[in-house]
Amino acid sequence: MISYLGRINYNYADRYLATVSVRADGSSKFAPGNRWGTFPSFSLGWRIDQEEFYKDWNQNVLSAVKLRGGWGQIGNQNIPSFAYADVVSTYDTWVYGFNSGLNLLKAYASTSKGNKDIKWETVEQGNIGVDLGFFKNSLTLSADAYIKTTRDMLMQNPLPGMAGYPTTPWVNAGSVENRGLEFLIGYQGKVGDFRYSVSANFTFQKNKLVETGTNDPIWGTVSKNEIGEEFGRFYGYVYDGIFQSKEEVLAHVGADGKTLLQPLAEPGDARFRNLNGDNTLDSNDRDYIGNPNPDVIYGGNIELGYKGIDFALYFQGVAGNDIWVGTKALLRQTSITNLLAETYTDAWRNPGDKTDVFGITRKDDNDNYRNSSWYVQNGSFCKIKTVQIGYTFPKKIVEATKVFSSLRLYVSGENLFTFTKFKYMDPEVPNGNALNMGIENLGYPNPRTFTVGVNVQF
Known part of the structure; x- marks a missing residue:
């Protein structure tokens, strides 16, 4: 990748600020003409x-005011190298000839379908904001409103299996608009030798x-994306528990009151809702069943200090989002290896068992593992990302060594705690x-990592 950047900065009397820039990026990941x-x-x-x-006003309460705004574009080239090219690979294959017998031959096959028309994805954002300071800037508040539009999104467009390609081509498909509000609030102060600073940020989008x-x-693996609707939402059947008995299977009927909706189901299999109220459970009964987009993204910092001792904590989290738990596919019992332990320990066995792990069977005539809300879990979490405690030695002690000019010891930990209802590995997907x-x-x-370190200046 090659980049050229031109920039002009303007500052008049520390009151009027302006920056204008133009960036040109070139990438060999695109075909000639689109690079x-x-x-x-x-x-x-x-x-x-x-x-x-403003200087004539009383500034003891409102000590700083800044208005700002901007607009800009950046490019994205996050695709594999040579995604624009048709790739042909060689491999060895055994061929049997009537006269020559079994022979090892070199064969050629198309392994990747390229797209010479793909080009840079463009992310365009405009924003307006305000920065405020109160009580001699001990309390600060920043607020931003923005609109971000991603155009010519780079994504893989699935091809039918009959096309014969093991990979799907990259395309520029669609535009997504994000509207959001961001807030940052902070407070800092000092009481004697004790100093403190706290801040928090929130993004609603x-x-x-x-x-x-x-x-x-636009279809994803588990998502359906329609114009005017939120992007990335999960799409599939609505899971409605496990059949506890054969009577429940026979009672799960269509609008006519007699047609079985899941005739191949057995006790211990999944039940799915008939959303359109007809006599068939099919793809027309799918709906939006979850949303990976959080309602709020947040984070915060706490910094404390007393003489040479310092403490810092950083946390972050999201709320209101869902996660598609692909790990649950490892509960599938059509294999005898690489299954989750709960495939056996939590499996349905008897009527009345309260579990969402299907009964043990080597067949799945009911298609229990189809895309459904069974895979969807609450993805909200709060993580203690970083904690650090340090001690800076007094200057007199350090200078007495006649070697160092400053010396600080510290211990820190990362990803220490996660508060979440998410059941599996990590909700930070x-x-x-x-x-x-x-x-x-x-x-x-x-x-989760722990670090012990020293900062030394000579």
Whole structure:
């Protein structure tokens, strides 16, 4: 990747601030003709507290006021190398000939379908905000309102299995708009030798799919995305518990009162709701069953100090989001290896068992593991991400060594605690693919680490 950046900064009397920049990025991940993208941006600021009329006011309460706004674009090239090219690979295969017998031959096959038309994904954002300071800036508050639009989103467009490609091509498909509010509040002070600082931030955001290029829904592995609706929501059948008896299977009928909706089900199998009220349980009974987008994203810092002792804590979390627990697919009993322990320990066995682990069987005529709300769990969490305690030695002691000018010892821990109702590995699920947000697939959790260190200056 090659980048060129031009920038102009303007500052007049510390009151009027402006920055204008233009960035040009080039990437070999795109085909010739689409390798370069140009991304401009600008920001403006007005320090009202520096104006002459403001200095005449009583500033003991409102000590700082700054208005600001901006607009800009950035590019995304997060795709594999040569995603634009058709890739052909070689492999060895055994071929039997009537006259020559079994022979090892070199074969060629298309292993990846490319797309020469893919180009840079563009993220465009505009925002307005205000920064306020109170009581000589001991209390600060920042608020922002923004609109962020992602255009020409880079994603993989699934092909039918009959196409014969083991991978799916990358395309530019659709635009998503995010509207949000961000708040940051902080307070700091000092009482004698004791000093303290606390801050918290909150982000509230809603998104919607603006366009898809074809006006058809964009399908992910477990999501359906329609124009005007929130992007990334899970889509599937509504799980309605486990059949406790054969009588319950026979009672699960359609609108006519006699047609069995799940005729192949047995006690211990999953029951799914007939949402459209007809006589068949089919794909028309699917609906939106979860949302990986949180209602609020938050975080906070606490910093305390007394003489040479310092303490810092950082936490973060989300609320109001769901997670698709792909790990639950490991409960599937059509295999005899790599199953979760609860496949046996929590499995349904007798009528009245309160569990959501299906009865033990080597067949699945009922298709228990179809995409459904059975996979969806509350993904809200709060994590204590970092805690650090340190001690800075008094200057007199350090200088007495005639070696150091400062010396600080510290111990820290990361990912110490997670407060959540999520049952499996880690609710902090990475969102690498826009079409498959919020999917947990037994990924390695964030490690809990402890560090002991020293900071020395000579």
